[in-house]
Amino acid sequence: MRKFSNRYIFIFSTVMVVIVASLLSLAATLLQPAQERNLEIEKKKSMLESIRVPATRKNAVDLYDKYITGSFVLNTKGEVLENVDAFTVVLRNEQKKPLEEQYLPVFMSVPDNGEQVAILPVEGKGLWGPIYGYVSLLPDMNTIYGVTFDHKGETPGLGAEINTTWFESMFHDKKLFDNEEFVSVKVVKGGADTNDIHSVDAISGGTITSKGLEKMLFDCIVKYEDYLIENRN
Amino acid sequence: MSNKEKEPIFSAKNFKLLTTPLSTNNPITIQVLGICSALAITVKLKPALVMALSVIAVISVSNVVIAALRNYIPERIRIIVQLVVIATLVILVDQILKAYAFDVSKQLSVFVGLIITNCIIMGRLEAFAMANKPWPAFLDGLGNGAGYGLILVIVSFFRELLGSGTIYGYPVIEKLGLYSIGYENNGMMILPPMALIVVGLIIWVQRGADKSLIEDK
Numbered sequence: 001m002r003k004f005s006n007r008y009i010f011i012f013s014t015v016m017v018v019i020v021a022s023l024l025s026l027a028a029t030l031l032q033p034a035q036e037r038n039l040e041i042e043k044k045k046s047m048l049e050s051i052r053v054p055a056t057r058k059n060a061v062d063l064y065d066k067y068i069t070g071s072f073v074l075n076t077k078g079e080v081l082e083n084v085d086a087f088t089v090v091l092r093n094e095q096k097k098p099l100e101e102q103y104l105p106v107f108m109s110v111p112d113n114g115e116q117v118a119i120l121p122v123e124g125k126g127l128w129g130p131i132y133g134y135v136s137l138l139p140d141m142n143t144i145y146g147v148t149f150d151h152k153g154e155t156p157g158l159g160a161e162i163n164t165t166w167f168e169s170m171f172h173d174k175k176l177f178d179n180e181e182f183v184s185v186k187v188v189k190g191g192a193d194t195n196d197i198h199s200v201d202a203i204s205g206g207t208i209t210s211k212g213l214e215k216m217l218f219d220c221i222v223k224y225e226d227y228l229i230e231n232r233n
Numbered sequence: 234m235s236n237k238e239k240e241p242i243f244s245a246k247n248f249k250l251l252t253t254p255l256s257t258n259n260p261i262t263i264q265v266l267g268i269c270s271a272l273a274i275t276v277k278l279k280p281a282l283v284m285a286l287s288v289i290a291v292i293s294v295s296n297v298v299i300a301a302l303r304n305y306i307p308e309r310i311r312i313i314v315q316l317v318v319i320a321t322l323v324i325l326v327d328q329i330l331k332a333y334a335f336d337v338s339k340q341l342s343v344f345v346g347l348i349i350t351n352c353i354i355m356g357r358l359e360a361f362a363m364a365n366k367p368w369p370a371f372l373d374g375l376g377n378g379a380g381y382g383l384i385l386v387i388v389s390f391f392r393e394l395l396g397s398g399t400i401y402g403y404p405v406i407e408k409l410g411l412y413s414i415g416y417e418n419n420g421m422m423i424l425p426p427m428a429l430i431v432v433g434l435i436i437w438v439q440r441g442a443d444k445s446l447i448e449d450k
Contacts, residue, residue: 004307012307016314020321027328034332042335057335150339157276157397157423206385 025199039148043087044068049148049168049197050134051111052117064080067109074104081115091123091220092130109136117145118231124216127208128153130215131162137176144185147171149213159209170200182225184218187211242368252382255408257446260353261384264437267353271385272428277449278401281389282338284344285382287330289375291322291353296374299362306363315358316349317402323348353381388431 001193004012028147041057044064048055071086076099086105094102107119116139123132133149147168152215161167174185183198189211189228192199221228241247260266266333274280295318299306306314327345328395348354357377362370393399398406398418406412421427440446 004309009307012305013310013313016317020317024321024324025323031328031332034330034419038331039334153344155276156280157393158272205424 012027046148046150047107047109047119047134050146051109051117051138052146053111067111069108069110069116071105071107074106074224074227076100076102076104076223076226078224078230091121091132095123099223102223104227106224106227107134111136111145113145115129115139115145120204120221122216122220124212124219125161125211126135126151126154126162127206128155131212135171135217135221137228141228141232142175142177144171144174144176154206154209157205158203161203161206162209162213167200167203174198174200176221176228180229182222182228184221187213238252241255245345247369247372250369251376251379254373254376255383256439257379259384259439260356260377261381262439263446264353266356267351267381268432270344270347270351270434271381271388272425273347274341275385275392275428275431276423278386278389278393278397280341280344280386282382283341283371283387284348286379287326287341287345288348288351288354289378291319291326292357292378293337293371293374294368295319295354296357296362297367299358300365300367300434303363303365311363312355312359315349315355319354319358320349343430360380371436384432384435387435388428391431392422395419396427400435419436 005155027176041060045055045057045060046066048060048063049109051067053063053067059063073081073084073086073089075081081103084103089103089105091105105121109117109119111117117136118141119134119136121132121134123130125131129152130150131149131154133147136145138142138145149162149168151160151162154162171185176182176184178198186192186199188196188199189202189207189210191201254260255360257263261268261271270284274284295315298318302314305318316441323345326348327338330341357374361373365373390400392403394405396418398404406416406418
């Protein structure tokens with residue numbers, strides 16, 4: 001092999017790094033609009049799934065305009081904040097703020113059952129990374145109408161099962177409050193009692209994801225507690 | 234170069250580059266490389282298939298790039314150069330999937346990034362592309378990627394069928410009506426250790442069928 005001088009090596013590395021850097025930043029800039037559009041569609045699609053409206057990537061935007069009737073942002077005392085767009089609130093960033101400064105988005109919708117449901121976003125930690133989703137509540141602000149979950153990088157076949165229909169459908173008609181106390185929904189390893197209105201089955205082989213999901217539901221929804229109690233119908 | 238006879242594109246030697254990684258020199262079952270991702274993503278057939286395709290793309294292109302530059306890469310920093318090439322390609326693949334194949338990109342999630350650490354790719358760059366011309370290097374990459382993918386698909390086929398009762402998401406066991414006569418899915422198949430055991434079984438079968446693979450004592 002040829003012998004290279006230090007000077008050559010230095011120039012070679014510099015040129016290589018510059019070429020690679022420009023290539024990657026060019027790709028990132030050119031692809032960004034398409035990627036952001038995908039994320040927006042994905043968000044609308046998830047919200048629709050949480051109110052049991054099956055959407056595809058193609059019709060998600062139209063269906064969203066049809067079903068989602070309004071949105072607003074609350075603080076943790078349950079007061080409505082003006083001039084904040086709920087759709088653009090990034091929950092992950094909110095969770096880093098002190099509790100009293102956090103924005104809590106609520107989306108209102110009238111799905112096919114004809115009742116007014118509230119959709120609350122949730123976000124937490126799974127085994128490998130963030131897990132997130134939407135929970136929709138019937139007008140009693142206690143009964144879950146539907147849920148949708150998703151994840152960044154849970155193990156396929158194990159923790160990743162949280163975004164499957166069999167898991168999500170177990171949450172239908174579960175209750176968040178036990179009399180006046182907020183208890184959320186528990187994820188029970190080894191199988192939940194089917195008559196228990198506060199728990200669902202965990203995923204075999206996905207214990208940490210299941211526990212993370214349980215914690216996510218409690219931590220995120222408890223912040224809405226005042227609002228949920230005040231607005232019961 | 235001019236007085237040398239030109240080698241045909243698909244000479245026997247080049248063809249071998251493509252086929253031996255599928256059998257007698259398989260990166261997983263013979264060289265036992267790239268095991269980590271083989272264990273992680275073989276629970277279901279679909280992510281395994283997409284992972285295989287991504288690895289094939291990255292390994293062939295990086296092999297070509299390194300082979301084309303092989304006379305200009307200083308030996309002392311060659312590993313760094315190889316890593317830069319692989320990492321760049323993987324990031325590009327990831328970005329393109331995110332923009333144009335969002336669902337696939339969601340399926341693969343973190344595993345796309347993990348292609349960078351796949352030992353098969355580094356191994357082929359170091360062992361083959363650094364010493365060969367771009368065309369054979371391309372075939373070598375294609376062959377090794379396919380050899381890796383083949384094992385991934387076989388393993389995930391059995392794990393999905395026995396563990397979840399489906400093939401590519403299609404509920405075969407349910408359609409065959411086996412659940413009603415008392416059949417149950419084997420939950421152990423979806424846990425990582427079973428991937429190791431399935432790979433072990435493949436190695437056993439392969440060596441049983443081809444005695445030349447067994448090392449002398």
